[in-house]
Structure formats: structure tokens, C-alpha cells
Amino acid sequence: xxxxxxxxxxxxxxxxxxxxxxxxxxxxxxxxxxxxxxxxxxxxxxxxxxxxxxxxxxxxxxxxxxxxxxxxxxxxxxxxxxxxxxxxxxxxxxxxxxxxxxxxxxxxxxxxxxxxxxxxxxxxxxxxxxxxxxxxxxxxxxxxxxxxxxxxxxxxxxxxxxxxxxxxxxxxxxxxxxxxxxxxxxxxxxxxxxxxxxxxxxxxxxxxxxxxxxxxxxxxxxxxxxxxxxxxxxxxxxxxxxxxxxxxxxxxxxxxxxxxxxxxxxxxxxxxxxxxxxxxxxxxxxxxxxxxxxxxxxxxxxxxxxxxxxxxxxxxxxxxxxxxxxxxxxxxxxxxxxxxxxxxxxxxxxxxxxxxxxxxxxxxxxxxxxxxxxxxxxxxxxxxxxxx
Amino acid sequence: xxxxxxxxxxxxxxxxxxxxxxxxxxxxxxxxxxxxxxxxxxxxxxxxxxxxxxxxxxxxxxxxxxxxxxxxxxxxxxxxxxxxxxxxxxxxxxxxxxxxxxxxxxxxxxxxxxxxxxxxxxxxxxxxxxxxxxxxxxxxxxxxxxxxxxxxxxxxxxxxxxxxxxxxxxxxxxxxxxxxxxxxxxxxxxxxxxxxxxxxxxxxxxxxxxxxxxxxxxxxxxxxxxxxxxxxxxxxxxxxxxxxxxxxxxxxxxxxxxxxxxxxxxxxxxxxxxxxxxxxxxxxxxxxxxxxxxxxxxxxxxxxxxxxxxxxxxxxxxxxxxxxxxxxxxxxxxxxxxxxxxxxxxxxxxxxxxxxxxxxxxxxxxxxxxxxxxxxxxxxxxxxxxxx
Numbered sequence: 185x186x187x188x189x190x191x192x193x194x195x196x197x198x199x200x201x202x203x204x205x206x207x208x209x210x211x212x213x214x215x216x217x218x219x220x221x222x223x224x225x226x227x228x229x230x231x232x233x234x235x236x237x238x239x240x241x242x243x244x245x246x247x248x249x250x251x252x253x254x255x256x257x258x259x260x261x262x263x264x265x266x267x268x269x270x271x272x273x274x275x276x277x278x279x280x281x282x283x284x285x286x287x288x289x290x291x292x293x294x295x296x297x298x299x300x301x302x303x304x305x306x307x308x309x310x311x312x313x314x315x316x317x318x319x320x321x322x323x324x325x326x327x328x329x330x331x332x333x334x335x336x337x338x339x340x341x342x343x344x345x346x347x348x349x350x351x352x353x354x355x356x357x358x359x360x361x362x363x364x365x366x367x368x369x370x371x372x373x374x375x376x377x378x379x380x381x382x383x384x385x386x387x388x389x390x391x392x393x394x395x396x397x398x399x400x401x402x403x404x405x406x407x408x409x410x411x412x413x414x415x416x417x418x419x420x421x422x423x424x425x426x427x428x429x430x431x432x433x434x435x436x437x438x439x440x441x442x443x444x445x446x447x448x449x450x451x452x453x454x455x456x457x458x459x460x461x462x463x464x465x466x467x468x469x470x471x472x473x474x475x476x477x478x479x480x481x482x483x484x485x486x487x488x489x490x491x492x493x494x495x496x497x498x499x500x501x502x503x504x505x506x507x508x509x510x511x512x513x514x515x516x517x518x519x520x521x522x523x524x525x526x527x528x529x530x531x532x533x534x535x536x537x538x539x540x541x542x543x544x545x546x547x548x549x550x551x552x553x554x555x556x557x558x559x560x561x562x563x564x565x566x567x568x569x570x571x572x
Numbered sequence: 573x574x575x576x577x578x579x580x581x582x583x584x585x586x587x588x589x590x591x592x593x594x595x596x597x598x599x600x601x602x603x604x605x606x607x608x609x610x611x612x613x614x615x616x617x618x619x620x621x622x623x624x625x626x627x628x629x630x631x632x633x634x635x636x637x638x639x640x641x642x643x644x645x646x647x648x649x650x651x652x653x654x655x656x657x658x659x660x661x662x663x664x665x666x667x668x669x670x671x672x673x674x675x676x677x678x679x680x681x682x683x684x685x686x687x688x689x690x691x692x693x694x695x696x697x698x699x700x701x702x703x704x705x706x707x708x709x710x711x712x713x714x715x716x717x718x719x720x721x722x723x724x725x726x727x728x729x730x731x732x733x734x735x736x737x738x739x740x741x742x743x744x745x746x747x748x749x750x751x752x753x754x755x756x757x758x759x760x761x762x763x764x765x766x767x768x769x770x771x772x773x774x775x776x777x778x779x780x781x782x783x784x785x786x787x788x789x790x791x792x793x794x795x796x797x798x799x800x801x802x803x804x805x806x807x808x809x810x811x812x813x814x815x816x817x818x819x820x821x822x823x824x825x826x827x828x829x830x831x832x833x834x835x836x837x838x839x840x841x842x843x844x845x846x847x848x849x850x851x852x853x854x855x856x857x858x859x860x861x862x863x864x865x866x867x868x869x870x871x872x873x874x875x876x877x878x879x880x881x882x883x884x885x886x887x888x889x890x891x892x893x894x895x896x897x898x899x900x901x902x903x904x905x906x907x908x909x910x911x912x913x914x915x916x917x918x919x920x921x922x923x924x925x926x927x928x929x930x931x932x933x934x935x936x937x938x939x940x941x942x943x944x945x946x947x948x949x950x951x952x953x954x955x956x957x958x959x960x
Binding site: 185186187188189190191192193194195196197198199200201202203206365396397398399400401402403404405406407409410411413414425426429430433434437442445446 | 573574575576577578579580581582583584585586587588589590591594784785786787788789790791792793794795797798799801802813814817818821822825830833834
């Protein structure tokens with residue numbers, strides 16, 4: 185059934201080889217005090233850091249830095265950012281990096297002028313945001329999360345062992361995002377593959393729900409098909425501009441909500457991965473790859489038609505003459521082949537999870553009702569054991 | 573080759589059965605003086621007009637009306653709207669109807685406070701808009717043009733026999749658009765079919781250009797596939813909500829620029845149809861249907877690979893063993909079948925064009941360079957003769 189929706193996405197995207205040239209005119213619309221949020225050394229090695237500082241300086245900005253943002257950005261980093269925003273009256277938080285940096289920037293944005301405990305209010309109790317937010321923008325260097333064009337922010341509370349996501353209203357979206365595919369050329373192969381699978385997972389989680397025949401399902405199939413083809417090309421040649429630019433745009437489309445409109449969705453794989461991540465600090469895409477195969481092999485029995493369609497339209501499996509269950513499993517076998525092509529892990533042991541962690545992960549996983557089947561903690565545990 | 577682009581689309585879409593309930597909170601963000609722009613009697617017959625006036629009254633608005641907007645909105649109607657905006661200090665132009673009304677509303681918006689001749693400045697000389705614009709919004713009752721989520725405005729200058737389109741920057745986009753698929757149930761069958769083909773044409777014009785393998789091509793194929801399936805369902809049952817809602821959303825996706833990003837495009841069919849429309853005042857979708865078949869049969873020789881792909885992915889033609897040209901023509905044969913299913917015309921005579929008009933249409937058609945082949949006026953004339 186096609187659900188009612190409201191869609192509003194005001195992020196301005198500058199995409200392409202010369203996208204960074206748009207930065208000065210975007211900066212001109214904001215105040216002088218910039219908080220630059222970035223990760224470890226990669227943007228210094230690539231020369232992007234120096235280039236950014238040159239542009240910011242030429243634009244007359246005062247720059248404060250929050251560096252070292254982890255691949256799973258933490259509550260303590262967010263609170264450090266809050267302190268910096270308050271002390272420096274920051275006008276714009278500019279994330280330079282992948283989704284981790286952008287998620288962290290949004291978390292700082294909504295928390296900086298929040299009264300009380302922002303983590304409790306926004307990530308635990310899902311309160312609406314009524315305080316002022318600091319504008320966020322991004323220069324993207326890694327494709328995958330889609331954070332560059334949405335209001336999502338996933339934060340890990342290290343002390344509480346919780347990795348929690350929240351989608352904020354569109355006024356928290358980046359005001360602008362600069363997407364230059366060439367900036368992703370230097371991303372290591374495994375991180376690129378992890379990003380590709382993060383995107384593919386977003387698409388599957390929006391696709392595998394509902395028995396409907398929604399326009400959005402067809403759009404998702406198109407984006408999946410393009411992503412598979414371009415990922416293979418990029419594995420052969422990481423500097424294939426067409427492939428890397430398609431991957432980058434697939435990632436944005438994969439979570440700018442266009443590919444979820446009007447549909448029920450099933451985000452249980454992300455929920456399980458969040459807790460795998462909270463316990464192992466694994467790369468997000470790698471955790472998703474591990475969890476996806478046993479999860480979909482288990483739940484496909486509750487939505488065979490859609491899984492058979494996935495085999496046919498996305499993977500080109502000739503399902504004529506097959507039973508529905510065989511067709512569904514043939515599609516998941518293709519998915520497994522793709523995960524292996526990407527060089528991603530398929531067991532929790534490869535993520536350094538210990539056997540003792542499994543029940544802890546299962547019992548801290550959020551259980552969502554919207555998919556073909558609502559999981560119990562015991563079923564999550566069985567899925568985890570199946571990929572142990 | 574994937575082209576650089578900037579994407580910014582701030583229109584807020586309220587979609588679904590209860591979308592009209594969002595109107596009061598949207599109205600609250602605008603001033604008291606509303607210009608209501610609508611067509612002939614259909615919104616009065618359906619009861620929507622009374623409902624709109626009730627909501628506007630309850631919201632404390634003063635309403636001025638511009639009614640009788642034609643399916644090809646005219647320069648004189650636009651100038652009448654300009655007069656009404658100036659005399660009543662209008663704060664918001666609210667279009668209620670199909671793309672014609674929304675296009676007219678945008679034309680009034682950019683022209684109301686323009687110094688000099690707005691038609692000459694904006695539709696002929698393509699000057700940038702620096703004057704104030706009046707905010708536009710829409711309540712959509714007919715799916716097809718995509719005007720509800722873009723900055724496009726096509727106006728016919730009756731005296732000059734010119735139908736000219738212009739895409740304005742995103743600040744001219746509707747601030748919000750209300751899309752309730754049930755409001756399209758009462759659209760007559762031929763108008764529905766015309767809208768479906770208008771959307772399909774937008775998708776083809778973005779698709780049939782470039783030898784690239786862009787993510788956007790895959791998205792277009794998905795939207796085309798959904799549109800074909802839903803159009804067939806809606807022809808069987810015009811009150812099939814899922815089908816009508818898919819058609820409505822396909823129309824928006826078909827021209828909110830998402831389905832054109834990063835691609836070269838070929839809008840020559842629309843250019844030819846614009847002049848067919850200027851001479852015959854035919855319904856837009858019907859004109860497109862007539863022109864498309866001879867046009868694509870002619871230009872496919874310059875882009876056989878893409879036309880063969882169209883046959884395979886969109887129409888499910890088994891092209892293995894076929895030559896490329898046969899494959900391409902097989903896809904266009906499927907397109908012709910679809911046009912006949914829709915009950916649309918395939919000859920200019922059915923649009924009341926006279927033979928004397930053909931050279932006038934050909935020689936007033938804008939010739940665009942971006943497709944597989946740049947047409948000459950003589951080639952346009954040959955296309956027109958082929959569908960005479």
C-alpha cells in the first residue's frame with residue numbers, strides 16, 4: 185500500500201570534478217566562525233586539508249577544528265564539539281570527510297544550544313528539536329552513508345555501549361554538500377567496498393518490505409543495478425571516474441529518502457549492525473555485510489515474492505520454472521557473491537566479535553515492527569550464531 | 573560522460589489521501605492576500621473549489637481569483653495575473669489544477685515585479701531573474717507536467733504564435749505542493765492518458781542522449797517501468813488508488829530534475845510539439861504522442877545502443893540474436909503499442925493541423941544540439957510529414 189508522505193530536502197548539492205569551486209560562494213552566505221570537523225590524517229595526506237584552509241582563509245573565516253572523529257563517532261566527541269561551538273560562537277559546522285564526520289557535525293548542531301542532556305533528549309527519548317541549530321555543511325570524501333543529503337545522525341555512546349541513530353527534520357540537513365568523485369579516489373579499497381555495501385544495504389532495507397508495487401521499488405531496482413555495475417568497474421579501476429561518480433550519487437540517492445518514499449521499510453539489519461558495531465567497533469559496511477546474509481536468508485520466507493523479484497530484476501536470474509523459495513534464495517546467493525567480490529567479511533569472527541558478545545548484542549538490539557517479520561531477541565541471536 | 577551538476581529543490585511535497593489537511597499550516601507561513609489561479613469548471617464540479625475557499629477563509633485570507641487558465645496558458649492570462657498581483661499586493665499565488673495553472677502561476681510570479689517586458693526578458697532573452705518574485709504553491713489535480721516540483725514555466729504568446737518554455741531557478745519552484753491522487757480520479761480518460769504520455773516523454777527526452785551508463789539512466793528505466801504498469805492498471809480502473817498514486821509520483825519524478833542529473837538530454841520532441849501546440853492548441857500529451865514515433869524512428873539510427881537497451885530493459889523485448897537496428901525498432905514498436913493502449917492520436921490530422929501548417933511549424937521549431945543528432949528544419953519537416 186502506498187503510504188502518505190511529506191518530502192522536503194533543501195540540501196544544495198554541488199556535484200562533479202569542479203564542485204569545490206562552489207565553496208566560496210556558499211561560505212559567503214554564512215558568518216565568520218567555522219568549526220571544521222574531520223577525521224584522522226587522510227585529508228592531510230591528500231592535500232585537501234591545506235586546500236580547505238586556503239579557501240576558508242581567503243573567505244575571511246576564523247577556523248576552529250575538531251579532528252580525530254572516529255568511524256563510529258562518539259558521544260564524547262560530540263560533546264567536545266558542543267564546547268567548541270559555544271566557546272567560539274560558531275556560525276557554520278563544516279564536515280570534511282565521510283558520513284561519520286557529517287553525522288558528528290549534525291549531532292553537534294542540534295546539541296550545542298540544547299538545554300539538558302542532548303543524548304537523552306534526542307537520541308533516547310526522540311524529543312522534537314526546538315532549540316536553535318547551527319547550520320551544517322559538508323565536503324564529502326567517502327561515499328556510502330548518504331549523510332550528505334539527509335538529517336540522520338548516528339552516535340555511539342561509548343560508556344553505555346549504545347550506537348543510536350536519529351533522523352532529524354530537514355532544517356538539520358546540510359545546507360550544502362560538495363561531492364567531487366575524485367576526492368574518493370584515494371579511499372582504501374576495503375573502505376570503498378564498505379561504503380558500497382552500506383549503500384546497497386540502505387537500498388535493501390527500503391526495498392524488502394510491503395507486498396506493494398510502488399514506483400519507489402522500481403527506482404530502488406534501478407539504483408541497485410547501477411551500483412552493482414559501477415562497483416565492479418571501480419574494483420577493476422579505482423580511478424574510473426564514471427564508476428566512482430555513479431557510486432557517489434547512488435550513495436546519496438540511497439538515503440536522501442527518495443528511495444524510501446511511500447513505502448514501509450525494514451531497518452532491522454542496521455539495528456543489529458549498530459549493536460555489533462557498539463561491541464566490536466567494526467567498519468559499518470563490513471558489519472552490514474556479515475549480518476545481511478543470515479538475516480535475509482531467514483526473513484525471505486515471509487516475503488518470497490519480493491525476494492524472487494529481487495533475483496530477477498536486480499541480478500538477472502532466470503527464475504522461470506523455479507519455485508518461489510528457490511528463486512528467493514538464488515537472489516540471496518547472488519548477493520553473497522557480490523559481498524565476496526567486494527572482499528567484505530561474512531563472519532562475526534572476522535570482526536573480532538567474541539562468542540560471549542552474541543547474547544549481549546542480541547538483547548540490546550532494537551526490534552522494529554515494519555518488515556515482513558518482526559524479530560524477537562532469540563531470532564536475532566539465531567541470526568548472529570548463523571554468521572558466527 | 574557524467575556531467576557536473578548543482579541540484580537544489582526546496583519544494584515541500586505533501587503526498588497522499590490526506591495531503592490537503594497540510595494546507596492550513598502551510599498557508600500560515602504566508603501573508604493574507606492570495607491569488608487563486610485555476611482553470612475552467614472542473615474544480616467547481618468536483619467540490620474542490622468550495623473546499624479550498626473554506627480553508628482559505630478559515631485561515632483568514634483575502635482571495636483574488638484568476639480563472640479560465642487554458643491548457644496552454646497564454647501571455648495575456650499571465651499579464652492579467654500580473655495586474656491582479658499588483659492591485660491586490662498578493663503574498664502567495666496558489667495554483668489549483670494541472671501543470672497549466674502552475675506554469676501560469678510561476679509566470680505571474682516572476683513577471684509581477686519585473687521592469688519592462690517580462691516575456692521578452694525572460695522567455696525570449698533568458699535573462700536572469702533579479703526582481704522580487706511572489707511565492708507560488710500548488711494543489712495538483714492532474715498528473716503529467718511535473719510543474720509541481722520544478723521551476724519550469726511554458727507560456728504561449730498567442731499573437732506571436734510562440735509556445736516558449738523557461739526553467740527558472742529554484743526560488744521560483746512552488747514553496748509547497750499538495751499531491752492527493754484521489755483528486756485525479758475525476759480527470760477524463762483522455763486527459764489522464766495525455767498526462768501519462770507527457771511524463772513518459774519527459775523520461776525519454778532525458779534518457780535518449782549520451783552513450784554513457786549513468787545511474788540516472790537506471791533510475792529513468794525504473795520510473796518508466798512503473799509508469800507503464802500503473803498506466804495500464806489505471807486504464808482498467810481509474811479509481812485504482814495505487815495506480816493513480818504511482819502515476820502522480822512518476823510525473824513528479826519525471827521532471828523534478830532527479831531523472832536528468834548528470835546527463836546530456838534531448839528535448840527536441842518537446843520543441844517540435846511546442847510549435848504544433850502553438851498552431852493547433854492541441855493537448856500537450858497528444859501532441860507529444862504524435863511527434864514521438866516518427867522522431868525516434870528517425871533519430872534512433874544515431875544512438876542504436878541506447879534504443880536497443882530501451883527495448884530490453886523497459887519493454888522486456890528479448891533482443892538476443894537481433895541486430896541493433898531491429899532491437900531499436902522493436903522498442904519503438906512497443907512504444908507505439910503503448911500510445912495506442914492510451915488511446916492517444918498518432919497523426920497530426922487528428923490534432924486538426926492543416927497541411928499548410930507543416931512548414932510553418934518546422935521553421936519556427938527551436939533546434940537543440942544535445943541529442944544523438946542535431947535536427948535541421950528540413951528534417952523536422954520530414955518528421956512532421958511522416959506523422960501527417
